[in-house]
Each structure stands twice: as C-alpha cells, then as structure tokens.
Amino acid sequence: MKPRVTRQRAELSPARDKGGASASGEGVWERVFERNNLFLALRRVEGNGGAPGIDGMTVGEMRPWLREHWLEVRAALDDGSYRPSPVRRFEIAKADGGVRQLGIPTVIDRLIQQAVAQVLTPLFEPRFSEHSYGFRPGRSAHDAVRVAQGYIEAGYEWVVDIDLERFFDRVNHDKLMARVARVVRDRRVLKLIRQYLESGVMVSGVVMETEEGTPQGGPLSPLLANIMLDDLDKELEGRGLRFVRYADDCNIYVASERAGERVMASMKRFLAEKLSLKVNEGKSAVDRPWKRKLLGFSFYKRKGIRVRVANKALGRFRARVRRLTRRTRQGKLGQVIQEVNQYTMGWIGYFWLSDAGSVFEEMDEWLRRRLRQLVWKRWKRGRTRWRELVKLGVPAWQAAGGAGQRGPWRMAASPVINMALSNAYWREQGLVSITARYLQLRSA
DSSP: OOOOBOOOOOSSOSSOOTTOBBTTSSBHHHHHTOHHHHHHHHHHHHHHOOOOOTTOOOGGGHHHHHHHHHHHHHHHHHHTOBOOOOEEEEEEEOTTSOEEEEEEOOHHHHHHHHHHHHHHHHHHGGGSOTTBOTTOTTOOHHHHHHHHHHHHHTTOOEEEEEEBTTHHHHOBHHHHHHHHTTTBOOHHHHHHHHHHHTSOEEETTEEEOOSBOOOBTBTTHHHHHHHHHHHHHHHHHHTTOEEEEETTEEEEEESSHHHHHHHHHHHHHHHHHHHOOOBOTTTOEEEOGGGSOBTTEEEEESSSEEEEEOHHHHHHHHHHHHHHTOTTOOSOHHHHHHHHHHHHHHHHHHHTTOSOTHHHHHHHHHHHHHHHHHHHHHHOSHHHHHHHHHHTTOOHHHHHHHOOOSOHHHHTTSHHHHHHTOHHHHHHTTOOOHHHHHHHHHHO
16 A cells, blocks of 8 residues: 555645744745755664554565656645545553553654654754653753752652653644744645544554644654653753653652652643643652662662662563563573573663662572573473483583473573583673673763
C-alpha cells in the first residue's frame, strides 16, 4: 500500500502563503523540504530502523520507493492533497502491569515527520525551560537525576511526584496547535502537523479516528509533548519552584510536606483548567524522595544524598534475566550468554549513575547462579553430571557427591558446582561482568 496521495483542489497555495514565515523570518515549509534536510531525515529514519507501518513498507525498501515516487509525494504535499496514513497500533507491557500504546507511522510518514522535527526543534529549543530534560538535544535523564539530587542536598527533602494520566493519548489538539502556532506561522506546516495528529489509528484492520492525543512512536511526538508541557514549566518557574521534568514525568522539590500538598493541589487545577490534562492519582504523591523513583533511579542518605537504582528497575532487570536464562529454553550456551550480555550491558550503560556499587556485585552473583542452574539442568542425568564435573577439574570423589538429584537452583549454589562453573569459567565463555563494566564507566 502506498502512502495516501489523493489529488484534489489545493486548500493552500504553495506559492502564496501569507503566514509562511517562521519566527526566524524564513519559510518553514521550504526549509523542511530542502534537499539536505530531507537527506538528513532519511539517514536518521534508516538508522533508527523500526517496524513497518500499515502499508508494510520496511526501512530498507524506502529509498528505492522514494526514487520512483518522491516527486509525486512532494507535489501532493505542496498542493495540500497529501494525506498521512493511519498509524499502526502496537502495545507493549509496562512495568506496573499496564499497557503502553504506541503508534507506528509508515516509513514515508516517519521521514516527513523527521524532516519537520529537524526544522522546528531549533525554533522551539531556545524557548524551552532549562528544567525540562526529555527528548532534547544535549540533555539526558542523568542530567535530570543529578539536578534533583542537588535540590535534595540543598534541603528540599519532599517531592511532589506528578505523573500525567495517559498524557500522549489525551493531548487536546486545539490547545497543542495553538502553542505550535505561537512560533510556527507557516499555515502549510500547521495543517500538516494537525493532519498527523488526526490521521487515525488502525486497530485489527479498522481505522479509528483520533480526536485527541499524539501517538507515541512518531518522530514528531516528543517535540509536540515538550511544546504542550512548556506552559507547565513556565508556570512552575513563575512560582520559583525547584523541579525537573522529563516528558510527562514531573518532580517538584519542596521543603515540607505541607508545602508539597499545596503545590500538588494547585498543579492539579492548573493542568486541568489550562491544559485539559489529568494527574494520575495512583502514581502521583507527595513523599520523601527516597520513597519515590525518578527515571528508574531513587535516592538514599549516606554522607550526603546519593543515587541508587530504584527497586522497580531492579525488579524489571531480574524479570528480564529470568526470561533469558529460563531452564527450559533452547539454544547453545554461547547464544544465551550473548543475549544476556546484550541486555545487561545496555542496562548498566544507563544505571552506572548509581552510587550503590554493591548492588551490581549482587546482580553478578545472582546472574551466574542463574546460568549455573541452566547448565546443571541441561546435564540431566547423574552420570552426565559426574562426567562434566570431572572434565571441569572437580576431583572424582567430590563430583560423585555433588552429582545428586537436588533441585537445580539449590545445586547452583553448592560448592562443587561453584568450583566447576567458577567465575573464571564464565569469563572464558564470554560472560561480561556487570560490576566490571560499572567500574569502567564510573572511572571514565
């Protein structure tokens, strides 16, 4: 299925658009579809990969298709007849047991959205708050955590933890477009953005209209989220409050519980009245920072305020490793270790910010026990176990006593199995130590 390019009377003339100047004095439309900007967008979409949209076109098929059809697409964009395709609904499980709904645009729509985002980002960036960290160039979740740590160290030991209920699904289109139009005056660009907001969602082969929300999954969504929530940032700044915001998660740090309750009540009113957004009561609270989590981290007191991995993040880590090392899984041990390494190195690449290094030593020990259990289970019979233990250097008399029929998890902690499947053994198999990688990243 090709992107929906329908010929009809142009609603806006590409040559004459009275509102066609950007805040910088140049036409935004022309900059979006300038050759270099499009090629940069193309490379980024290809680099990001991702699943096909409703038309089934893959990222790898995009360039050949564009060589044949781009002039037709561009003409439809210019005369106003281009219609974005509905996004494909995709659901992923959330850590709290819920479901996050993603919208996967077609690769052509991802290209166009990326080109728009590249031009609009420099226009909005100087206007955004210094307290906003999500999806912004040169800013990260780690920056937000470090700033929050500084607030707590300064004595603001109560946090107003605000989570917006289904934010990406409930953004009011009119309010969002009004905020985009404060900076972008090119009506063609505004019309195209609204078309993406209203392009619909395909669920089980049926296209459903979208009257509100900006589906997560498209290149424009993060920028639109920051544009919508910039009013919240400005409101908090105007009140002189100390806060960090990352997408729809906002933590405000105050000196007392009473002050926190006042801030929470006033923010609920502001969000509802000004932005038509609702606070998630189940996930929001006024509490001590070490009882809450921020972007997977939390805090604790020990010679100051320190950062640690939040308990829920540790729970997710264990759940994923359990799936990767389940006793009944198929595949060679080398493949299992490769998959484990890929996950754990990505995990520690984010959580190395934690000051609690002992946690990673515990994770290493637990992971090796999970793998010893897997190997022990695969050996199955007593004679096989005895033979493999002897092969790995265990004296025969000890191997005979250690090849019993106790459960795999108990056996994985026994001295004889630890002797055979030692830390050195796992290094030889290619298992990368989480602790070693943590220390390496901390010293970099």
